[in-house]
Amino acid sequence: MADVKRIERDLETLYRISAPCEEGCTRLSYTPAYRQAVDYLRGRMEEAGMQVREDGIGTLYGLLPGRNPDAPKIVTGSHLDTVRCAGAFDGPAGIVCSLEAARMLRESGEPLESGLEVVATIMEDGGRYPGTTGSRFMAGIYGEEDLTRLKDDDGLPLIEAMKAYGLSGSIEGVRRRPEEAKAVLELHMEQASKLESTHTDIGVVRTICGNAWFRVTVRGKASHPAIPHAERSDAGFASIRLLARIEEKIAKDYPGKITVNCGQMALHPGAVNAVPSRAIFTVDYRSFEKAYLDAMTLFLEAEAHRIETEYRVTVEVQFLKGTPPVDNSPNVIDAFERACDRLDYRHMPLNSGAGHDTMFLRQVWDAGLIFVPSYNEGVTHCPQEFTDYENLAKGADVLLETARILDREKR
Numbered sequence: 294m295a296d297v298k299r300i301e302r303d304l305e306t307l308y309r310i311s312a313p314c315e316e317g318c319t320r321l322s323y324t325p326a327y328r329q330a331v332d333y334l335r336g337r338m339e340e341a342g343m344q345v346r347e348d349g350i351g352t353l354y355g356l357l358p359g360r361n362p363d364a365p366k367i368v369t370g371s372h373l374d375t376v377r378c379a380g381a382f383d384g385p386a387g388i389v390c391s392l393e394a395a396r397m398l399r400e401s402g403e404p405l406e407s408g409l410e411v412v413a414t415i416m417e418d419g420g421r422y423p424g425t426t427g428s429r430f431m432a433g434i435y436g437e438e439d440l441t442r443l444k445d446d447d448g449l450p451l452i453e454a455m456k457a458y459g460l461s462g463s464i465e466g467v468r469r470r471p472e473e474a475k476a477v478l479e480l481h482m483e484q485a486s487k488l489e490s491t492h493t494d495i496g497v498v499r500t501i502c503g504n505a506w507f508r509v510t511v512r513g514k515a516s517h518p519a520i521p522h523a524e525r526s527d528a529g530f531a532s533i534r535l536l537a538r539i540e541e542k543i544a545k546d547y548p549g550k551i552t553v554n555c556g557q558m559a560l561h562p563g564a565v566n567a568v569p570s571r572a573i574f575t576v577d578y579r580s581f582e583k584a585y586l587d588a589m590t591l592f593l594e595a596e597a598h599r600i601e602t603e604y605r606v607t608v609e610v611q612f613l614k615g616t617p618p619v620d621n622s623p624n625v626i627d628a629f630e631r632a633c634d635r636l637d638y639r640h641m642p643l644n645s646g647a648g649h650d651t652m653f654l655r656q657v658w659d660a661g662l663i664f665v666p667s668y669n670e671g672v673t674h675c676p677q678e679f680t681d682y683e684n685l686a687k688g689a690d691v692l693l694e695t696a697r698i699l700d701r702e703k704r
């Protein structure tokens with residue numbers, strides 16, 4: 294069984310490794326605090342008999358060798374970076390539980406056939422560079438050109454941040470190959486309260502939510518607000534009507550299947566007494582099924598067209614980015630559930646509303662994600678986020694048992 298005290302010590306130490314901040318922990322990628330956290334983990338990994346390496350983008354790996362050095366590895370971990378003023382668990386919990394699984398494996402004296410590789414990913418939480426950037430490099434979705442394209446809030450290109458942090462700037466060897474591993478496992482806190490409210494130990498994630506983001510620009514004509522509506526080219530009301538129709542369509546045809554958010558909206562010229570000549574807003578769809586994302590994307594385009602005629606405006610719909618929903622691998626889901634059953638831990642199937650590195654690593658390897666309960670109504674990305682250490686210990690047990698099950702599976 295996992296050692297609760299070791300998990301607690303590692304997580305509390307990592308929580309204290311932070312840039313100065315008002316409350317909680319701020320550990321953005323490529324900062325002195327991030328380096329200090331990597332150094333701490335490196336020490337713990339070496340102490341656990343692991344071979345440690347850092348790749349070109351700063352991902353940290355610790356390998357506990359298996360009996361067969363040629364066998365594909367089993368990878369397990371999560372992200373080490375945080376948002377600003379974060380809590381202690383989102384990210385590091387998955388790394389520390391993986392590390393604990395490796396320690397237990399070594400102490401058991403019964404090594405796996407495969408090496409167990411603990412991974413601490415960088416640039417997952419979007420605190421500095423966009424979210425899940427590290428895993429996109431690992432999956433080969435991002436390459437050389439993205440090193441200069443991606444910039445932080447201060448406009449600093451990624452490659453400059455990497456060099457200032459002490460990396461060479463080369464991404465050779467960052468991309469992982471399918472033959473290198475059998476599967477990748479991730480443990481994360483739930484970020485919702487289903488597990489806590491049902492007193493369940495482990496959530497076995499089926500699908501990770503997909504999204505589609507758009508920027509919509511509506512161009513009309515500024516005019517005096519006394520002009521009758523029928524004679525205006527009102528970019529403001531055209532936008533509001535378009536958004537209302539999207540919400541109505543979802544309520545009518547796809548309730549509970551897809552959500553929409555308009556998180557940004559700007560009106561120009563922005564005066565109380567001027568009909569807006571231009572409106573710019575965002576649309577963010579989320580769904581566990583690609584078909585709904587596709588259907589609502591088509592609806593957005595078709596309605597944009599109708600609004601042009603109705604409101605005498607032009608509407609430009611720009612696709613910003615999107616990720617289809619990702620189904621975790623059936624064999625890994627099955628292994629997680631068998632592991633929970635063997636350990637007599639209560640488990641339930643869940644979906645993940647938030648994105649995770651697993652989504653992209655799934656393109657390279659079989660992949661699976663488990664959740665441990667989040668307390669305090671499931672809040673995360675703040676110091677109030679909490680998962681108790683006993684439950685994290687159960688998570689570590691499940692990671693090890695799952696690795697043992699997958700290790701015996703033929704590829």
Ligand SMILES: [Zn+2]
Nearest residue numbers: 383384418481
């Ligand atoms: Zn996270």
